[in-house]
Amino acid sequence: MNEIVKFTDDSGLAVQVTPDDVRRYICEGATEKEVGLFLQLCQTQRLNPFVKDAYLVKYGGAPASMITNYQVFNRRACKDANYDGIKSGVVVLSNGALERRRGSAVYKQLGDELLGGWAEVHFKDNREPAYAELALTDYSTGKSNWAKMPGVMIEKCAKAAAWRLAFPDTFQGMYTAEEMDQAEPQAEAPRPVDLQPVRELFKPFCEAKGMTPAEGMAAVCAAVGAADMHSMTELQARRARSWMEEELSAPLEAELVEDEVFEFEEEF
Numbered sequence: 001m002n003e004i005v006k007f008t009d010d011s012g013l014a015v016q017v018t019p020d021d022v023r024r025y026i027c028e029g030a031t032e033k034e035v036g037l038f039l040q041l042c043q044t045q046r047l048n049p050f051v052k053d054a055y056l057v058k059y060g061g062a063p064a065s066m067i068t069n070y071q072v073f074n075r076r077a078c079k080d081a082n083y084d085g086i087k088s089g090v091v092v093l094s095n096g097a098l099e100r101r102r103g104s105a106v107y108k109q110l111g112d113e114l115l116g117g118w119a120e121v122h123f124k125d126n127r128e129p130a131y132a133e134l135a136l137t138d139y140s141t142g143k144s145n146w147a148k149m150p151g152v153m154i155e156k157c158a159k160a161a162a163w164r165l166a167f168p169d170t171f172q173g174m175y176t177a178e179e180m181d182q183a184e185p186q187a188e189a190p191r192p193v194d195l196q197p198v199r200e201l202f203k204p205f206c207e208a209k210g211m212t213p214a215e216g217m218a219a220v221c222a223a224v225g226a227a228d229m230h231s232m233t234e235l236q237a238r239r240a241r242s243w244m245e246e247e248l249s250a251p252l253e254a255e256l257v258e259d260e261v262f263e264f265e266e267e268f
Contacts, residue, residue, distance in 0.1 A: 005039045009048035010076070017042070017049060027056035027064060033227045034064040041066055041173055041225070057180075063231040068174040070156060073163045076170055077121070083166075088119035088159045090151045091133065100133075104151035117154035119162035130166035134158050138238060139179065153178050173222050180225065180235070193234050201244040208248055220244065 002018045009015050019035045026049055030038070038056045041047065045068075047054035053072050058064035077083050089102040093113040106114045114136055121130040136154050140146040146153050156178045164171040198220075206216035221228055223243045224236040232240065 005043050007043045007046055009046050009051075009053065010072075011048075013048065015042075015048050015050070022049070022056065025050075027058050029058045029060075030056055030064045031227065034058070037222070037225075037227060038064070038066050040222075045172070045174060047072065047174075054174075057177075063227055063233060065180045065233075066173075066175070066225040067177045067180055070160070070176045070178070073160055073171065073174070073176065077163050077167065080167060080170070082123050082125055084122040084124045086119055086121050086159060086162060088155050088162070089117070090114060090155055091116040091118055104149070104155045106151045114150055114154070117151075117156075117158035119155070119158040121162045121166035123166070130162050132158050132161035132165055134161060139235070145178075173225065175225055193232055193237050195229060195232065195237055197241045198229060198232070198237050198244075201241055201248070205244045205248060 002020050004016050004018050006014070006016050017039065019032070019039065022035045022038060023030060027035075027038075034056065038049075038054070042049055042054055045054075047068060049055060052069055054066065054068050056064050056066055077086070087102065089100060090104055090106060091114075092099050092101055092106055093115055095111065098115070100118055104117075106112045116133060116135045118131070118133040120132075123129070134154060134157055136150060139154060139157050140150055156176060160171075160176045160179055164174070202213075202216060202220070205211075205220070206213060209216065209219075211219065217229060220240050220243065221232075224232070224239045226232045226236045226240070229240075
């Protein structure tokens, strides 16, 4: 099938794209399922692949990764009327003390050790900022740009994570290249991905959300940009577990708020 997918992008431009367009101009080796998921993301989130709002990357037989341009995150956040900017930086061990530093500079010659990145989105209505802090070991491949400028990379990942926390509907299913581990694969055989942590949470996740296994799998895979569970990369598997944990904790947080309101009303 080569149905035309139609939608309007952020700038108001009408977009028409087909699966053949994706395979011809964007990602030649992508499977039918990968192309379908990519087009679904583009249409749902109004991402124009022809101006590089989003792109599909595939190396050899590895699963394709759906990437959103970093500038899309910044542009959309700035359009939100309640957005009051973002602060970000790196987490370093300096002189034996943990330091959350603005910017991405790490001075190895002075003994600094890079541990992670952080970002904090602020709101004009003075609500609690959306804060994200990421460990370098969860993201770095130790290759390509992760070897050259790890501070810049982990700070960008933290900013994208904070924007998603601040505006979950705006950025659902969207991940930057830095987050999706885009170092080209080496010649060695890939390590098997441990999916057990994903499987352990999958049944309680489906039960809590009232989803069938097929519906639950579709939701989890869409959230991390994977074609299916068995094609997840190690990074996608870790994110799948984290996403399900967040989804499972959401109802509990809501219940706690309701209980607090109820207790408050009883007192008065």
